[in-house]
Amino acid sequence: MRSLGAPKTVVERLIAAFVLVLVAAGPLIFNDYWVNTILTQTFLIGIAAASLIFLSAYGGMVSLAQTALYGIAGFIVGNMVTQGETKGLNLGWDPTLALVLAIVMTTVIGLILGSVAARSAGIYFLMITLTYAVIANYFFGQVTLVSGFSGISGIDRYTPGFVGEVVAHPNRLYYIALVAALAVYVLIRYIVRTPFGISLQGVRDEPIRMGSLGFSPALHRAVAFAFGAFIASIAGVLYVWWNGQVDPQTIGLQATIDLLVVAVIGGLGRIEGAWVGAFAFIVINNYVREVEVPVLGGSFNTIIGLIFLAVVVLSPGGLMGLWDRITSGILGGRGGGSHRIAAGPPKAAPETGP
Amino acid sequence: MGLQLASARVTRYLPLAIALGAAGFALLWVLVIAEPPSFEPNAKATWRTTTFGSAIDDPASFLRILLDAVTFAGLLFIVASGFSLIFGLMRVVNMAHGSFYLLGGYIAFEIQQNMTGQGFSIPGEEVNSWEWIAPVLVAAACVAVVGLVSQQLLLRWNAGQDLRQALITIAVSVIVADQVIAHFQGGRAASVTWPGWLNRFVDLKVWAVEYSLARLVVLALGVGVGVSLWLWLYRTRTGMVIRAGVDDQQMTSALGVNIQKTFAIAFVVGSALAAFGGVVGASQGNIASGQDGQWLLNSLVVVIIGGLGSLFGAAAGALLYGLVFSFSSTYLPTTGDNCCTQYSIVFTFILLALVLALRPQGLFGKVR
Numbered sequence: 001m002r003s004l005g006a007p008k009t010v011v012e013r014l015i016a017a018f019v020l021v022l023v024a025a026g027p028l029i030f031n032d033y034w035v036n037t038i039l040t041q042t043f044l045i046g047i048a049a050a051s052l053i054f055l056s057a058y059g060g061m062v063s064l065a066q067t068a069l070y071g072i073a074g075f076i077v078g079n080m081v082t083q084g085e086t087k088g089l090n091l092g093w094d095p096t097l098a099l100v101l102a103i104v105m106t107t108v109i110g111l112i113l114g115s116v117a118a119r120s121a122g123i124y125f126l127m128i129t130l131t132y133a134v135i136a137n138y139f140f141g142q143v144t145l146v147s148g149f150s151g152i153s154g155i156d157r158y159t160p161g162f163v164g165e166v167v168a169h170p171n172r173l174y175y176i177a178l179v180a181a182l183a184v185y186v187l188i189r190y191i192v193r194t195p196f197g198i199s200l201q202g203v204r205d206e207p208i209r210m211g212s213l214g215f216s217p218a219l220h221r222a223v224a225f226a227f228g229a230f231i232a233s234i235a236g237v238l239y240v241w242w243n244g245q246v247d248p249q250t251i252g253l254q255a256t257i258d259l260l261v262v263a264v265i266g267g268l269g270r271i272e273g274a275w276v277g278a279f280a281f282i283v284i285n286n287y288v289r290e291v292e293v294p295v296l297g298g299s300f301n302t303i304i305g306l307i308f309l310a311v312v313v314l315s316p317g318g319l320m321g322l323w324d325r326i327t328s329g330i331l332g333g334r335g336g337g338s339h340r341i342a343a344g345p346p347k348a349a350p351e352t353g354p
Numbered sequence: 355m356g357l358q359l360a361s362a363r364v365t366r367y368l369p370l371a372i373a374l375g376a377a378g379f380a381l382l383w384v385l386v387i388a389e390p391p392s393f394e395p396n397a398k399a400t401w402r403t404t405t406f407g408s409a410i411d412d413p414a415s416f417l418r419i420l421l422d423a424v425t426f427a428g429l430l431f432i433v434a435s436g437f438s439l440i441f442g443l444m445r446v447v448n449m450a451h452g453s454f455y456l457l458g459g460y461i462a463f464e465i466q467q468n469m470t471g472q473g474f475s476i477p478g479e480e481v482n483s484w485e486w487i488a489p490v491l492v493a494a495a496c497v498a499v500v501g502l503v504s505q506q507l508l509l510r511w512n513a514g515q516d517l518r519q520a521l522i523t524i525a526v527s528v529i530v531a532d533q534v535i536a537h538f539q540g541g542r543a544a545s546v547t548w549p550g551w552l553n554r555f556v557d558l559k560v561w562a563v564e565y566s567l568a569r570l571v572v573l574a575l576g577v578g579v580g581v582s583l584w585l586w587l588y589r590t591r592t593g594m595v596i597r598a599g600v601d602d603q604q605m606t607s608a609l610g611v612n613i614q615k616t617f618a619i620a621f622v623v624g625s626a627l628a629a630f631g632g633v634v635g636a637s638q639g640n641i642a643s644g645q646d647g648q649w650l651l652n653s654l655v656v657v658i659i660g661g662l663g664s665l666f667g668a669a670a671g672a673l674l675y676g677l678v679f680s681f682s683s684t685y686l687p688t689t690g691d692n693c694c695t696q697y698s699i700v701f702t703f704i705l706l707a708l709v710l711a712l713r714p715q716g717l718f719g720k721v722r
Contacts (some may be wrong), residue, residue, distance in 0.1 A: 062517060116707045119714040123447055123516045124662075127654050130449075131706060134651035138699040145696075253647030257528060264521060298529075298536035305528035312521045313508065 008327045023178060027171045033262045036170040041282050043177035046275035047184050048235035049262045051228040054188050058197060059224040060121055060204035065113060065129035067259045068136035069106055069229045071251030073236030075140060076102040076281045078152035078246050079188055087144065096160040103233045110229020114222040121207065121221070133256045141248040151247020155240045166241055177238050181275065184231055188271050191227065200224050254301075261308045267318030276319050366535065369711035377707060378445045384416070384685050385409045391688065399689045406684065412486030414561040419684050425569040427676030428576025429634055433649055434656035435583060435668045436627030442663025443620045446509060447520045448501075450527035451628050457530055458497045459636035460538035462489035462546050470547075483549045490633045494626040500530070501625025502618060510614070531646050533654025542642025546636040572634055579627065580669055587665060596620060600663060655702060659709045661719025670717050678705045 027035050048070045054059045079089040080098035117128040140147040157167040166173050191197045200220050202210045207217040240246050249255070258281070266277020284307070285300070293302045315322045390401065390407030409416035437451045448454075448588065466489045470481060508522050535541035548568050555564040587593035595616050598606040607613040635641060635649070652675070657663075660671025682701035686694040 060428060063545065103398050116710055119710070121518055123445070124658075124714075126517070126520055127658060127708075131651055131658065132703075134647055134654075135699055135703050137647075142696045142699055250595035257524060260521075260524065261528075264693070288415050293536075296533065296536075298532045302536070303527050305532060308528065309508070309522065309525035312518060312525060317519055 010176035011245055011327065026174065026178075032086045032170070035174055038279075038282055038286060040170070040174045040177050042275060042278045043174075043181040044238040044242060045236050045259070045262060045282065046278035047136070047177075047181055047238070048232050048259055049266060049278055050181075050184055050188060050271055050274035051231035051235070052259060052263045053266070053268055053271055053274050054192075054231065055224060055228045057222060057270065058192050058201055058204060061125045061129075061221060061225070062122075062260075062268070063129040063225065063228060064126060064256050064260060065132040065136075066228065066232045067209075067256045068133040068251050069110055069113075069232040070239065071140070071238035071246060071255075072109060072136065073102045073106040073233035074240040074246040074250065075147055075152065075239055076105055077240050081158035082152060083158070086153050087148050087150060088146055092161075095158050097162075099160060099237055102237055103230065106236065106239035107226050107230040109221060110232075113217075114225025114229070118218040118221040118225070121217075125221075130256070134253060137248050137251050137253070140251065140302060147246075147248065149248060151245055151250070153245035155246070155285055156242070156244035159241050163241055166244070170201065173242055175236075177242070180234055184234065185271060188231070196220070196223070226296065258304075261304060264308060265311050265316075265318050266321030267322075269317050270320040270324075273318055273320040371706065373451065373712055376704070380681075383408075384681060388687075399687075401687055402689055403689060404685050405688055405695075414563050417561060417563050418556075418565065419680050421563075421565055421569065423676045423680035424673070425573040425576075426680060427672040428573040429631060429638065430656050430672035430676055431576045431650055431669055432579050432634060433628055433631035434653045434660075435579060435671055436624035436631070436663065437653040437662070438657045438663055438665070438668045439583070439620055439627070439656065440624035444509075444513070444520075445516050445594055447504075447516070447523065448624065448642055449520055449650065450504070450530055451624075451647070451653050452529050452646035453527040453534070454497050454501060454535050454625050454628035455632040455635065455649045455673055456641060456646045457500065458493040459498050459546065459634030459641035460534055460544065460632075461629070462493040462633040463544045463636060463641070464538065465489035465492050481547045481549050483551070486546070486549045486637070489546065490630060493633055494629045497629035497632075498622040500628040501621050501628075505618065505621040510523040511616070527650075531643065535643050543640045543642035544636065545640040546633055568638065572618060574637055575634060576672075579630075581645060583665055592616070592619065622659035640655040655706060658706060658716055661713075661716030664716070664718040664720070667716055667718030674705065675702070676700060686689070 022029065024037065026039055032037065048066055051069075052063055052066045055063045055066075075088075077095075077098045078086075080091045080093045080101065081095045082088060082090050083092040084090045103110070113129075113132055117125055117132075120128055140151075141149055145255070159166060162172075162173050163176060194325070199210065199215050203215065203217045203220045210220075211217050239250075262277040262281045263274060264277070265280050266273030277341060281304075284304070288303055289300050291300070293299070296302055311318055315325075384616045386406040386408050387402060388404040388406075389400065389402040389403070391403050406412045406415035406419075433451070433455060437448060439448055440448050440451075446667065452485050458500070466481070466485060469485050504523070508526070509519050512519050512522065530619050538544075548571075552568040552571055556567050556570065557564050583592075587597060595606065595611050595613075596619075598609075598611070599613055599616055603613060631649070632641065635645075655675050656668060656671035658668070658671075659674055660667030678701050681700075682698035683695055686698060688695060713719065
C-alpha cells in the first residue's frame with residue numbers, strides 16, 4: 001500500500017511516535033473528561049471501525065454487521081456476569097470467563113453469518129450484512145430472555161480483576177483500551193501479510209481467477225468475516241465495561257450507520273483511518289451535540305449526514321485518503337491505494353455456486 | 355481436489371434438502387401438528403401448544419392469519435418494487451428508501467390534517483376518498499422530487515461506482531430521517547386516516563370470518579401497483595427501454611436512447627412508490643421515526659430473497675416474507691413466559707439464510 005522508505009513513511013512514523021507518546025502520557029496531559037470519555041471511546045470505537053476497514057480494504061466486503069457483532073459480544077458479557085438486578089439471564093459467572101466466552105461465541109457467530117453471506121461480494125454483501133444488523137437489533141429488542149427493550153445495565157460492576165472498578169479507576173480501562181487498540185492494529189497488519197491475508201486480497205480483486213487456482217473465495221470471505229467478528233467482539237467487551245450497559249439501541253440502525261460514518265471519515269483504505277475517524281467523529285459528537293442547524297433545522301444527525309456526504313463526494317478515501325493525496329503532492333511519493341477501494345471493486349456481482 | 359469435488363456435490367444438495375425439509379415441517383406444523391391451548395384446569399402447555407392450534411383445529415384463525423400475510427405482502431411489494439426498480443436499472447442500492455417511506459407518510463399526514471381541519475386523530479367517517487387520494491398524490495410527488503434531486507445532484511456522475519453510490523444514499527437517508535424528525539411532529543407516531551367507507555369488516559362467508567376491508571384494499575393496491583408496473587415495463591416503449599437498460603446499459607445508450615432520462619424516470623417512480631407505501635403503511639398502522647430502518651430491512655429482505663431488479667422476484671419475495679412474518683409471530687409455541695413467539699424475528703433470518711444458500715442471486719435474480 002505504501003512505498004517503503006519514502007519521505008512520507010518517515011513523516012508518518014514520526015507522527016505515529018508523537019501520537020503514541022501523547023496518548024501513553026494521556027492521563028497526565030488531558031483532563032478527566034478527555035481521558036475517560038473521548039479518548040477511551042476513541043480507542044474502542046476505533047477497534048470496531050478497524051474490523052470494518054479490514055474487511056473492506058483487504059476483503060472487498062463492506063460489512064454493516066460489525067456494530068451488531070460488537071453488540072452481541074456486549075450482550076453475552078452482560079448476560080453472563082450480572083447477578084439478578086437487571087434484565088437478561090443474570091448468570092453471575094466469572095467476568096474473565098465471560099470475556100473469553102464472549103469473544104469465542106461472537107467469532108463463531110461471525111463464522112456462521114459470514115458463511116451465509118460469503119458467496120456474495122461488494123454491494124450485495126453490504127445489503128446482506130445490513131439485514132443482519134437490523135435483525136440482531138430486533139432480536140435483542142424482542143427476546144426478553146436475553147435482553148428486551150431496556151437492555152442490560154450495571155455490567156461495569158462485574159469486571160475482571162485486572163480492569164477493576166471502572167468508575168474508581170478509569171485510567172486502567174483507558175490503558176487497557178489503548179493496549180487492545182495497538183494489539184488489534186498490529187494483528188491486522190500481521191494477518192494481511194500471512195498467506196491467508198495475501199490470498200484474501202487475491203479473492204478481493206479476482207475471485208473467479210482465485211477460484212480456478214484452487215482457492216475458495218467463499219471460504220476466505222467467511223474466515224475473514226469471522227476474524228472481523230473477533231476484532232469487533234473485543235471492542236464490544238471494552239464497550240460494556242466502559243459504558244456499563246448495553247441495549248438494543250446500542251446496535252440500532254443509527255449506531256450501525258455511525259460506525260460506517262467513522263470508517264468512511266477515517267478512510268476505508270487504511271487501518272489507521274479507524275482511529276482517526278473515531279477521534280474525529282467522537283469530538284464532533286461531543287462538541288456539536290447542542291448546535292441547531294441553520295436554515296435546514298434538525299439536529300446533530302443532519303450535520304453528521306452532511307459531513308458524511310461531503311467526505312463521500314469529495315474525498316472517497318476519507319481523511320487518510322486526503323492525507324495520502326496531500327503528502328503525495330508535497331513529498332512526491334505515490335498516493336495510497338485507498339481511492340480505488342472506496343470506490344468499490346470493479347466487479348461486485350455475486351458469484352454462482354462453486 | 356477430489357475432496358473439493360465431493361464437497362461441491364454436498365454443498366449443492368444439502369441446502370436444498372434442508373430448505374425443503376424446513377418448508378415441509380413448517381407446513382405440517384401449521385396445518386396439523388400445532389395444538390390449541392387447553393382450557394382444562396391443571397393442563398400443562400406442551401411443545402405443540404400454540405395460540406390458535408393448527409389449521410384443522412381452527413380454520414378461521416388460519417384464514418385470518420393467511421389474509422394478514424397476503425395483505426402485508428401487498429404493502430411489502432409496493433415499497434420493495436420501487437427499491438428493486440431503482441437497483442435493477444442503475445445498480446444503485448437506495449439506502450434512503452426507508453427514509454423516503456417515512457417522509458411520504460408524514461407529508462400525507464400533514465396534508466390530510468390541513469384538508470380535514472381536524473385534530474391529531476381524525477374520525478374515519480369524516481374522511482372522504484379525495485381526502486385520502488390527494489395526500490397520496492402530493493406525498494408521492496414531493497418524495498419523487500427529493501429522489502430526483504438526490505439522483506441528479508449526487509448519484510448521476512458516480513455511475514458504476516456502486517459502493518460509493520450506496521454510501522451517498524446512506525448519507526441522504528441520515529439527513530432525510532433527521533429532517534423528518536425536525537419538521538414533522540418531532541417524529542412521533544402519526545397515522546393517516548383511511549376514507550370512511552373502508553372502515554368496516556366484510557363477511558367472507560367462509561368459516562364465519564369477517565375481515566377488514568382496508569386490509570383487503572391494501573392487497574388490491576399492491577396487486578394494482580404490480581399490474582401497472584408490469585404493463586409499463588412490458589407493454590410500453592419506456593418500459594422496453596428500461597428493460598434494455600437493465601440488460602445492457604452501454605448498448606442501449608449506444609443505440610441512441612437517452613439513458614439518463616430513463617434513469618431519472620426510474621428514480622422518480624421508485625421514490626414515489628416508497629412514498630405511496632409510506633402513506634398506505636401510515637393508514638394501515640402508524641408511522642414513526644425509527645420505522646425507516648424497519649422498512650429498509652423489509653425492502654432489503656424482499657429483494658434479496660426475490661432477486662434484485664426483478665418484478666416477479668419482488669412479488670415472490672414479498673409473499674414469502676409476508677407469510678413467514680405473519681405465521682412466525684402467531685404459530686410459534688406458547689409454552690412459557692419467554693417462549694417462543696418473541697423469537698419470530700429469527701425466522702426472517704432463517705428464510706434469508708436458506709434462500710442465499712440455495713441461490714445467492716435470489717429466487718428470480720439473474721447472474722451478472
